[in-house]
Amino acid sequence: MCIRDRGKSDDELSAAAEAIGYPVLIKASAGGGGKGMRVVHEAGQLRDALQAARQEAQSAFGDPHVLLEKYFTEIHHVEVQVLGDLHGNLLHLYERECSVQRRHQKIIEESPAPIIGGNATLRKGITAAAVRLAAAAGYSNAGTVEFIVDGAGGFYFLEMNTRLQVEHPITEAVTGIDLVNWQLRVAAGEPLPLAQSDVRPRGHAIEARLYAEDPALGFLPSIGEIALYAPAAGPGVRVDDGIESGSAVSPYYDPMLAKIIAWGQDRGEAIRKLDRALREMVVLGVTTNIPYLRAILAQPAFVAGHTSTNFLAEHLPEWSPPAEMSAAEWVAAAAWEELGRTTDDGRPPTAAGGEVVYDPWGSLAGWRNVGL
Numbered sequence: 001m002c003i004r005d006r007g008k009s010d011d012e013l014s015a016a017a018e019a020i021g022y023p024v025l026i027k028a029s030a031g032g033g034g035k036g037m038r039v040v041h042e043a044g045q046l047r048d049a050l051q052a053a054r055q056e057a058q059s060a061f062g063d064p065h066v067l068l069e070k071y072f073t074e075i076h077h078v079e080v081q082v083l084g085d086l087h088g089n090l091l092h093l094y095e096r097e098c099s100v101q102r103r104h105q106k107i108i109e110e111s112p113a114p115i116i117g118g119n120a121t122l123r124k125g126i127t128a129a130a131v132r133l134a135a136a137a138g139y140s141n142a143g144t145v146e147f148i149v150d151g152a153g154g155f156y157f158l159e160m161n162t163r164l165q166v167e168h169p170i171t172e173a174v175t176g177i178d179l180v181n182w183q184l185r186v187a188a189g190e191p192l193p194l195a196q197s198d199v200r201p202r203g204h205a206i207e208a209r210l211y212a213e214d215p216a217l218g219f220l221p222s223i224g225e226i227a228l229y230a231p232a233a234g235p236g237v238r239v240d241d242g243i244e245s246g247s248a249v250s251p252y253y254d255p256m257l258a259k260i261i262a263w264g265q266d267r268g269e270a271i272r273k274l275d276r277a278l279r280e281m282v283v284l285g286v287t288t289n290i291p292y293l294r295a296i297l298a299q300p301a302f303v304a305g306h307t308s309t310n311f312l313a314e315h316l317p318e319w320s321p322p323a324e325m326s327a328a329e330w331v332a333a334a335a336w337e338e339l340g341r342t343t344d345d346g347r348p349p350t351a352a353g354g355e356v357v358y359d360p361w362g363s364l365a366g367w368r369n370v371g372l
Contacts, residue, residue, distance in 0.1 A: 003068040004029065010047055016068055017046055025071040026050060028057035034104030035060040039071050072148055074308050076115040077101065078155070079146040080130035081171045083182060085192045086140050092127040093175050094201050096167055099307045100296060102219070107289075107312075108296060109167035110206040111174050114267070114305030115149050126155050133160065142168070142183045151308075166209065166259065169238060173205035173263040204267040206274050208293045210241075210258040210283070212249045215292040216321050221255050224248075227285035232277035236263040236270075239277075249286050257288065267305070271297055291321045 003016040017024045017040070026049055028036025036057035038049040050066065058064040076099045084090035097113030098106045116123050130145035137160075144165050146158040168179050177199070186192065212222045226247045231239040241258035243249075249257070260277050264270035275297045278290050296302055299315050308314075 005066050020070050023071040025069050026053040026066050029065040029067050030061040030063040037104055076149040076308055078113050078149045079144045080127050081144055082130055082134045083142050084140040085186045087191045089192045090135050091196050092131050093171050099309050100311050101309055102312055108208050111170045122153050141186050142179050167207050169261045170205035170207045174201040203263055203265050204270045205263045206270045207259055207261045209256055211289045212255045212257050212286045213289055214287040215289050222287040223251050224286045230282035232281045236273050237277045
């Protein structure tokens with residue numbers, strides 16, 4: 001049940017909230033990304049929450065109108081990717097789970113959805129519902145139909161995004177279908193060459209969103225210049241980014257710097273690849289959420305696939321980053337960096353027997369632990 005506030009007084013909305021049953025969710029009609037949203041647990045909180053949500057919606061979207069709907073306390077956020085052409089062909093490309101969220105903003109997404117797992121009946125039902133909805137709207141091109149799924153396997157329509165979403169690369173990874181390519185080709189009038197039976201997902205993919213923010217300080221944005229950026233690489237790892245060394249991170253745009261996508265034969269392999277990619281990424285000059293992302297991946301509940309929308313509040317409510325590196329660790333890191341240097345002829349230093357060696361104390365040039 002969803003109630004819009006257009007033409008309705010606060011008294012009427014209060015009555016609607018009572019009919020729906022608390023808790024309820026106030027959501028900006030023109031919104032997205034968690035802005036203009038408030039959860040209300042009891043009647044006495046409703047009027048203040050309505051005012052705050054409208055103000056935030058007006059500021060963010062230029063539209064103060066909100067809607068009121070039932071708020072489920074233990075749910076999973078599952079979305080179905082659809083793709084249609086201008087000739088009446090409409091497919092689903094299976095589902096993604098996006099339940100690991102902070103303030104209604106997705107942080108980690110994966111496909112297939114852990115909450116569905118091997119439940120073929122639920123998967124068939126939710127994907128068929130997405131296709132029916134898109135067909136009823138006469139939709140073409142790439143889009144996403146979003147649902148909430150409860151612990152009993154029931155699913156409820158949430159919204160439709162008539163565009164590609166941030167997490168579309170994980171669908172590309174498991175289906176092998178280039179969504180950006182087909183979005184353009186469909187818009188140009190080309191028919192899809194695929195039938196639904198041709199779409200066969202393979203393996204598991206997980207995406208993490210890299211933000212310039214400090215989780216230890218309440219996720220405050222971190223601004224400044226990227227002094228050094230070295231993205232992760234390796235088999236099954238993809239990085240979509242918009243930064244490089246020297247890029248400026250300003251307070252005027254979304255703090256997301258990159259998306260790291262890992263594909264594996266199964267979910268366990270995908271988690272391991274993503275964790276390694278995060279560990280190997282280098283982003284200097286601003287603070288990022290990499291340690292927080294790795295802490296999520298290491299949680300036993302995450303590894304087990306128990307990832308409701310309450311996951312972060314339940315498992316990392318008081319998270320703090322690991323301690324700073326000790327002096328010995330910094331020296332070891334500097335020695336490792338020096339180990340990768342070459343001699344004047346472009347080769348690494350070697351001993352008489354041919355093995356690569358390193359002797360920091362034998363360097364004629366010397367070194368110091370502070371800059372000049």
